Amino acid sequence: MAELDASEFRSLITSVFPHLTGAVFRLTAKSWDSMAVDVDDTLIFKFPRHLGAERALVKEAAVLDIIRPSLSMAVPDMRIHDGPPIFSSHAKLEGEHLIAEDYDALGEGNRQHLADDLARFYAELHELDADRLRSAGAGAIQPWKSPEAVRTKALPLLAPDIQNFAQAVVADFEALPPDPYGNVYGFFDGHGWNMAFDYAQGRLNGIYDFADSGFGPLHQEFIYSNFISPDLTSRIVSAYEGLTGRKLDRRRIAILTGFHRLSELAELADDPLNVEQMTRSVAAWAAASRLG
Template sequence: MLEFDLTSLKPIIVAHFPGLAPARFSLLPKGWHSTAVDVDNTWVFKFPRGADAEAALRTEASLLAALRPHVAMPVPELSLIEGPPLFSRHRKLKGEQLTAARYAHLPEAARRRLAAALARFYADLHALDEARMKAAGAAPLRPWRDADDIGRKIWPLLPASLRSYAERTLMAWQRLEPDPYGIIYGFFDGHGWNMAFDNEAQRLNGVYDFADSGLGQLHQDFIYSNFIARDLTSRVIADYERITGKLLDRERIALLTAVHRLWELAEVADDPTHIALMLRHVVEWAQD
């Protein structure tokens, strides 16, 4: 079985791309589906771990090929190398992850540029033809657990001070009507960990990781930037409304953000290594 470390992955890359033999190789932070190798800060090679991850990588490559000509935002251009093993190559989008701390130090002009770029990105994605994206492999998002199941999973993990908040949130979600704008193809992963942000130029150079993109409710696509800042999400919404003419429900987006964080906590309830992080996300949103 292939070991997902530099010792085993570098020879595979060099066998296909011998010109890279003298380059600098390093592992990128571990993703959910794949192990990624950075080569000279120029190329990224992704090696899927298992059959499900291989299918996800093929779908991501197909989706990116379908959407890339229609979005202003730079996104990766994935080339698949059949191997064996199967892996992908793309030119790296230069930049760092956009954290809440980095955003907090951005001046007003940089915040405006960032919000405008993200709003245009979402407008471009949401305008894509649903049938075309389905043909490229887009599928409905994996549904969240229902409210009762989330409640049961998270109850033992919540401090007493958050239990009434969680109950109110889940009850409000149960009463929520279907999205008035229906189903669109969207990114559904627009947090700062998937952004290539140029800190020196204070500009977004692109977004990546479309493995979780798919068909879902329009308002949900706006919840993930809240991991960076409420201020950013508010600006993106306002610019998106100006571009598209669609009026978004800010309370709905806030509620979906809260539910998403409770759902993520429920997802890791049996995995002690991730509980503290997901609980922190719940607490941060509840207290913000």
Template sequence: MAEAGLTALRAAILAAFPDLADARFTLLTDGWESQAVDVDDRLIFRFPRFERGVAALQREARLLAVIGPALPVAVPRTRFHPGPPCFAWHAKLPGTSLLAAGYARLPEAARQRLAEDLAGFQAALHRLDPALLRQAGVGPLWEWPAPGAILQQALPRLPAGLRRAATRLAGDCAALPPDPGGLVFGHFDTHGWNLAFDHAAGRLHGVFDFGTSGFGPLHRDFLAPSFIAPDLTRRMMAQYEALTGLRLDRDRIALLTGLQRLMEFGEATEAQIAEFGLLQNLQDWIPHLP
């Protein structure tokens, strides 16, 4: 779908909500699946970047009404506007994104509390009744291309120094057996851009953007937090194991994290590679591979 600027997005919002004409509109540039606009620091409007995101936003609005009361962490009550152009909106959860630099400044107690909150959130999602979720329209998680296809798409643009590591990564992922944890309902996108975090208090207030949620392999639900810090992922895995009694395969998570970064690099435009630092993301993860 075509990328729109703030002027076009503001016009689309005002066509549906003319009472917001005097509000302050701010473009949020850190979303991968959606472009978002903050209105007066109290409303968030999200416009899908990709065609697959349209149905995801519709499903998300139905889903959050069902699962919100069952979760230990706040989630938004999203509503969907069919457009054109289509968008979703919700009241803004208090807090801001949590990125690597912000996590590095957190004291030990706040880091551990965040890991416990996110692991508890994941465990609660994984326990939800699949039948109720299917009634709300939840389906399978978007399936990745085969590792060989991901490598083939990324390889021509990779620097020569990364090609050997990327080839080995794809081969190791292709050899992985089916996920030993089976399929679960998960968020699958708990990176720092989707968190509402109170930096002053060092506390998580909520999680949003369920557009890519669905039924998928359990271990894939532990990939996104590494964009905040590998330390957070390690803490979350330990806490999740303590809560559920399940044993996680850390090598599997490390490999899939690398494959996700390779895939995002390969499918992105040159502008997106620069905007989101996708090459650096991949380079940074190579030392973490088993």
């Protein structure tokens, strides 16, 4: 599939939504799978970059149709337009990304409210009907790199003082028994770049980008908020335990967090544009683990 330019995005969108001819179009994101276009700060259009991304976008819209009515949290009401090319549209969820520095500046009440909202979001997702979701196309989440691949590709890229930490993480990961709660349908992407946070109100307005959602080990759901703050993860886990009666293993979550970052580093080890960022991510988690 050929990459589209800005004028082609505008032409495709206005052919379906002619009333947007005079609107302001802004390219907001370019991921591995899709290009996102913001129109008048009120609508988001996603354009897949390859055939696999087209299938993923159609699946995401079908899954959202099932989960949206069961969630307290706002998620996109996505519509698919057949094109060609296929693209999606949905109303923009108002809010900004939630990153570590901004979380650290939140007050105690807003931190706890955020954790409670996310815990309820996960609890509601994990109770959804698995068969209905599978019929909509939901499948297993993407596997991580193997421990051997991590040792070969990721560990040599780390500073010597972090390599010992990383070796221990890999060994701990290999020793983990199967998740005691098995697999659930989950989001599995709950970092702050998929959140619409209202800083004026101190509230999370919604969550988006369900392309990576699917069936995976329950404890893995709780690792991604560590990109924001281990404090947030701890609060989410406690609130989730209160809502569901499930007792979560915090050590397992910490091990999975570390191995996930090493797996990402191994995956991008030969990518000079991203390897430095992944190396910093591992180092940040190592530092946070030592402080914890």
